[in-house]
Amino acid sequence: MTAIEAVRPDSPATGIVSAAAMSSTELLEQLGTDIGAGLSSGEVARRQARWGLNAVSSHRARLLLVLWHQVRSPLLALLLAAAFVSFFLGERSDALVISVIVALSVGLGAVNEYRAEKAAAGLHDQIHHQTVVIRDGRPSQVDVTDLVPGDILDLRLGDIVAADLRLLEVTGLSCDESVLTGESLPVDKTIDTVPAHTALAELSGCALMGTVVNAGSGRGLVVATGARTEFGKIAAGLNTHPLDTEFQVGLRKFSMLLVYVAGALTTSIFVTNMVLHKPVMDALLFSLAIAVGITPQLLPAVVSSSLAAGSRRMSRRKVLVKRLVCIEDLGNVDVLFTDKTGTLTEGHIDFTRAIPAADADPDSVLRWGLLCTEHSGEPGDIVGGNPLDQALWNAPEVKAQQSALASYTRLGVLPFDHQRNMVSVLVRDSAGRSTLITKGAPETVLQRCIEVPAAAREALAAEFAAGNRVVAVAARPARDQQPPTTRDEHDLRLVGLLVFLDPPKTDAAAALRRLATLGISVKVVTGDNPAVASKVCRDLGLGKGVLTGAEVDALDDAALALAIPATTVFARISPAAKARIVRVQRLSGGAVAFLGDGVNDALALHAADVGISVDSATDVAKDAADVILLEKNLDVLADGVGEGRRIFANTIKYVLMGTSSNFGNMFSAAGASVFLSFLPMLPSQILVNNLLYDTSQLAIPTDQVDEEQLRRPSHWDIGFIRRFMIFFGPLSSVFDFLTFAVMLGIFHAGPMEFRTGWFVESLATQTLVIFAIRTRRIPFFRSRPSVALLLAAFGVVAIGAVLPATPLAHTLGFSPLPGLYFAALAAMVVGYLVLIEIGKRIFYRMAAVTVTPRRRRYSTSRSLRRRAARFSTAATRSASVAAYT
Structure with missing residues (x-):
């Protein structure tokens, strides 16, 4: 068997080391590629069917992984363990209710997170990378995932190499291979063969997937694609977590705040109940339910829903x-x-005119400019490349230059780079005279000229003042027939200026x-x-x-x-x-x-x-x-910025809601458990309350955001969230204790009726308070919520009020409430919202919230971590590697 098999349905792909040991002629023969025409469309289709997409990995939404994200919460695990113990201790109805509620909570979160993952996968599918290949005898741009072994690929400055290549032609080509080898210096490339046992870092005759063209240009033969490339083999073994964004860091800090609060409350409640000689299992379940109740359990679902909905809106706005x-x-x-x-x-660059210098004429300036390009095709046939060269070759004047251009033979090219800001070409005319032509930024070209006429400098200044883009063209006779180097770019004579228009x-x-x-x-x-x-x-x-x-x-x-x-x-x-x-x-x-x-x-x-x-x-x-x-378009970018701020504002609404109202309810529960001879609310009732409340908040991503919240960026402020929780939590507890007084003093409620009354009141107050907390303005009058949020909030309150009268009431430990209670409830809800509105004005006046600038120390490790993460997360396209550093 040969080192490289012909590409047949039953043969394996080649490896880059084996390819480096073979000559170009042998490789082309083995892979069945015509060096001039490339592969035919039919052959490409057959090879794609055999080898598949040229992709290392893909971004897919995985339902089981999403489900695991939801169930790995330690609090949920403790609840399920407690339910399991309750079942074997005879409390089977409580165990069943808790299990069902946990399952519903996990299901809601999983569905929303899965939808967000699907949205992310859809975004990845819309991001494409193009490369230039030779197929059917002409260059064409194709998606990098469509490459197959045997394709002939062009490489230009800034390209990410889209597959493992055996180089066929190089012109000053060097590649940044740090993504694979860790070496920061670019590697010069040749077309020489090397022994098959040569180390990867020494394969100078090859270009590897994921590396970046640092200088020059070249052409190579694809010998391996996708996971069979060296990059693919490395990426397949990586499991790098993407670098956390500032948003994720804020979420993590917020979660830690809740852990501390929940830990303190549950521990104190459990100890208090044990001191009061209440049943151990009841005290344990109640404490765990308190912990779950204070935790915004569907926060990941709300964030995912916000981001997924925002991504769809941004995609429609072309972001x-x-x-x-x-x-x-x-x-x-x-x-x-x-x-x-x-x-x-506008970005649509048009060639407008040529300004000659000295004895030149406009036609000769244009001709020298056309000859001095890295492109060597026909007019209108440029694929990719410098936009100024594209504009030059697509100009109407080029047709008249065809016969003159045909009389020149290109001998060598020194490609453009961002250090020189020039390109140089060595050509020979029909009389055998050789000329070095240099074209580039006027400042750098003029520095290499022997003399520059004053008229040319004045013309250049006038064009710059008019806002036009200008390229200078210079030339000199050349004796050396070898490809030009930077040492040859001297003693030039200015031919003229090429003027391009790119209006605002x-x-x-x-x-x-x-x-x-x-x-x-x-x-x-x-x-x-x-x-x-x-x-x-x-x-x-x-x-x-x-x-x-x-x-x-x-x-x-x-x-x-x-x-x-x-x-x-x-x-x-x-x-x-x-x-x-x-x-x-x-x-x-x-x-x-x-x-x-x-x-x-x-x-x-x-x-x-x-x-x-x-x-x-x-x-x-x-x-x-x-x-x-x-x-x-900057207007498109402004849309994206506004959408980002809208999503953050809606996320913070849920955070403030969850921390303040949940903290207040759980604080009330902790206080009530001290002076009551029974639990103020059963663990299953707390979980039902939390589930209904969180479900109503899933509509927050659809809510409108006040204009002033979009005028400036907002950042996570854990101190502000903590102050908000401590200020508004006790305000909600005031009405909880008022409810306790009404149920015990007016209705002389027993344990079951007491729990039912508090359940309905706490659900109504903590759900409806969203309309006050969602805005700093006067709600409804100066800031209107979305229809979806209105329906969700009032729908959940209605469900909570009706639930004690349904067949589920007995299972959940509820009893019917007297009609007079609902009149008292309405008065308490109105009073609560008024109190919150007054408190809101006092709090924001006291807080005088300011956004503190985030001072961070930049580190190059940030870029390195981002690149490493993309090996596994952003390699949706085979060449998706950000290695140009």
């Missing part, structure tokens, strides 16, 4: 999130760094004003010329402060932190400087977002609290991002 919890982080943003092209400008978006100014109303400061970080970026920003009404890359590099972090607030435009900024600006701003407090779509944005996307990219971005940018915009 996709990789992880649902990132929605809330998006709402926390108060500083946005963004690039200019396609965000503030008509709706960008309105979008910027909308972001300002949301409390978000927008700053432009671009590699473009300062004059061009400033002109666009002035036209859109942004500030005037400008810093260049050189000026940023000259500042230390402390000085840069002081300069950022007064700066609107950061121009000619390198990838490392972008990330540094973001990092310094994060240290100043607040949440920072970065919006970018290029390989030079990957570092900054990693450094930001929320990385935002677009569906048309480079793969490395999309992988580094947390949020994907299906439309590169």
